[in-house]
Amino acid sequence: MPHDTTALLDSSTATAGADAGRASATPGHDDLRSLEAGLDRLQTDPDRAPGAWRRLTTSVVPPIVFVVALVAAWQLTVMIAQPRPDIVPGPLDVVGAISQSWEAGRVQLAVATSLERGVLGFLIAVAVGTPLGLLLAEVRPLRRAMGPIISGLQVLPSVAWVPAAIIWFGLTDATVYFVVLMGAVPSIVNGLISGIEQVPPQLRRVGTVLGAGPARLALLIVLPAALPGYVAGLKQGWAFSWRSLMAAEIIAVGGTIGFGLGSMLQQSRELADLGGVLATILVILAIGILIELAFFAPLERRMLRRRGLLVHGGAR
Amino acid sequence: MSEQTAIRIEHLGKRFGAGPLVLDDVNLSIRTGEFVCLLGASGCGKSTLLNLIAGLDRPTTGTIDVPPGGAAVMFQESALMPWLTARQNVELALRLRGVPRAARRGEALELLDTVNLADAAEKRPHELSGGMRQRVALARSLAQDRPVLLMDEPFAALDAITRDLLHEELERVWRRTGRTIVFVTHNVREAARLGERVVLLSSRPGRIAGEWRIGTTEGRRIESPEVASLSIEITEQLRKEIRRNAA
Known part of the structure; x- marks a missing residue:
């Protein structure tokens, strides 16, 4: 039968080598080839990825300039208005507070404890939220039943769970992880569900036409297609993990709970050390920004660029 | 029949x-x-x-x-998977047809060559023009190898x-x-x-x-x-x- 690919391949490999095959094809075909190549060239632009220098000037420099200006204005205000240093400390006082606790080893300990909990809690939330999200997205009756509750949980501030968790688990790490999970899981589940809902029905149809059964359809087509929504959910899930963790650490101090950034914040407040409080806030903020910049932003950018969802260059 | x-x-x-x-x-x-x-x-x-x-x-x-x-089907929209390159889109059809992994790459490139797109094999759908996308879709439906x-x-x-x-x-x-x-x-x-x-x-x-x-x-x-x-x-x-x- 002439209608199988082997026959199709034979006719092109018969002329030994791809280039030779092209050259010795029928003149009409050569004509078509060059015509098509010309049209293809006309209809596409080379993909221009922004250079490292351009990235530096457009996305790295502006925030740095802004922060430097902010700190300068702060320092200037303190120098001109001369407020009480225990109510309005200057930037130098805050830097002093950080270096003081650095020398005492408290910052390192608090950052290590909180980061470990935050990352571990987030990973557990991913492990719980992903299968749950998949299940809810694919089993409609289940989603109708549980969807509104999951969405509601996303709105409920997870700090509200702290008192209950302390009663259940006492002042242990379990309390902290419970609160983190209640904060992060709903975001991850919702992200995955909305990602799957937004998969174009056409792609599923193509999958069916290509002969994919339900399992391979989910694995090879639906899940990759839902990735942007999933990553958005993960990003939000991390934000909720980190916030919930800080809330839990501020409220639940003592017992077997280790010394985290939240505990450090609470301790500084008890000592009425505003410089220390502001310093800790800055550290918490910096870690949030760092994780976003070092992990989520590149992941998201790479995914969107591959799919042509970042605007620059590409086909017309 | x-x-x-x-x-x-x-x-x-x-x-x-x-x-x-x-x-x-x-x-x-x-x-x-x-x-x-x-x-x-x-x-x-x-x-x-x-x-x-x-x-x-x-x-x-x-x-x-x-x-x-x-039968293989080709639609008005190319409906290519946006996260896969032209070659990988064709390979997906080969994979779902049951072609062993080792043979897929070569066959996908041959099929892209039949629609004059061998040079665009590593491009993603958004980098291709509408006509090129439809040619990839054509190569993909040929990959299904249905009569x-x-x-x-x-x-x-x-x-x-x-x-x-x-x-x-x-x-x-x-x-x-x-x-x-x-x-x-x-x-x-x-x-x-x-x-x-x-x-x-x-x-x-x-x-x-x-x-x-x-x-x-x-x-x-x-x-x-x-x-x-x-x-x-x-x-x-x-x-x-x-x-x-x-x-």
């Missing part, structure tokens, strides 16, 4: 739920290796008929016989210059692979340019309202006089069918 007949449709009727009849007593038999254009105005059930042949839907009455290999290729207005969204080239490309692929092609379109000239046989469907309900066979199909262009005169003839019949709906 005789060896010469690829698709046989007998007394086919289709209605969706309690709605009006979409297709009414359609009888059509398509030879192996034939290029048939299904032509009709909106609402004539062209796409419904194609879905029935593809097995994506079931007939209400009547029967459809398709060859055991089934029948169903095409649902595949070039409707393209500009005239690109469409003209793709007609040539498709004709070449058809001659080379000997596939049976059922090509749905609402463009009379396109049907007259491509088909060995043009089947006109009336609208609401869809019935076969006319049929034209083209003797020599070699060397036809969209601007050829025989294509133009056939178009005039078909258009006249098509307008008659459309006018009937006004009464």
Whole structure:
């Protein structure tokens, strides 16, 4: 039968080598080839990825300039208005507070404890939220039943769970992880569900036409297609993990709970050390920004660029 | 089924739920290796008929016989996976067909070469023009290696210059692979340019309202006089069918 690919391949490999095959094809075909190549060239632009220098000037420099200006204005205000240093400390006082606790080893300990909990809690939330999200997205009756509750949980501030968790688990790490999970899981589940809902029905149809059964359809087509929504959910899930963790650490101090950034914040407040409080806030903020910049932003950018969802260059 | 007949449709009727009849007593038999254009105005059930042949839907009455290999389908939108390169999109079809991993890459590149896209193999869909995307989709449906290729207005969204080239490309692929092609379109000239046989469907309900066979199909262009005169003839019949709906 002439209608199988082997026959199709034979006719092109018969002329030994791809280039030779092209050259010795029928003149009409050569004509078509060059015509098509010309049209293809006309209809596409080379993909221009922004250079490292351009990235530096457009996305790295502006925030740095802004922060430097902010700190300068702060320092200037303190120098001109001369407020009480225990109510309005200057930037130098805050830097002093950080270096003081650095020398005492408290910052390192608090950052290590909180980061470990935050990352571990987030990973557990991913492990719980992903299968749950998949299940809810694919089993409609289940989603109708549980969807509104999951969405509601996303709105409920997870700090509200702290008192209950302390009663259940006492002042242990379990309390902290419970609160983190209640904060992060709903975001991850919702992200995955909305990602799957937004998969174009056409792609599923193509999958069916290509002969994919339900399992391979989910694995090879639906899940990759839902990735942007999933990553958005993960990003939000991390934000909720980190916030919930800080809330839990501020409220639940003592017992077997280790010394985290939240505990450090609470301790500084008890000592009425505003410089220390502001310093800790800055550290918490910096870690949030760092994780976003070092992990989520590149992941998201790479995914969107591959799919042509970042605007620059590409086909017309 | 005789060896010469690829698709046989007998007394086919289709209605969706309690709605009006979409297709009414359609009888059509398509030879192996034939290029048939299904032509009709909106609402004539062209796409419904194609879905029935593809097995994506079931007939209400009547029967459809398709060859055991089934049919590959190409849609108006290329519907390529945006996260895969052109080559990986073709490889996906090969993988779902059960081609072993080691053979996929080479075969995908060969298939892309048949649609003159070997150089764009590592590009992603968003980097390709509309015409290039449709050619990747064509390569993908060839990768399915089914005896029948169903095409649902595949070039409707393209500009005239690109469409003209793709007609040539498709004709070449058809001659080379000997596939049976059922090509749905609402463009009379396109049907007259491509088909060995043009089947006109009336609208609401869809019935076969006319049929034209083209003797020599070699060397036809969209601007050829025989294509133009056939178009005039078909258009006249098509307008008659459309006018009937006004009464």
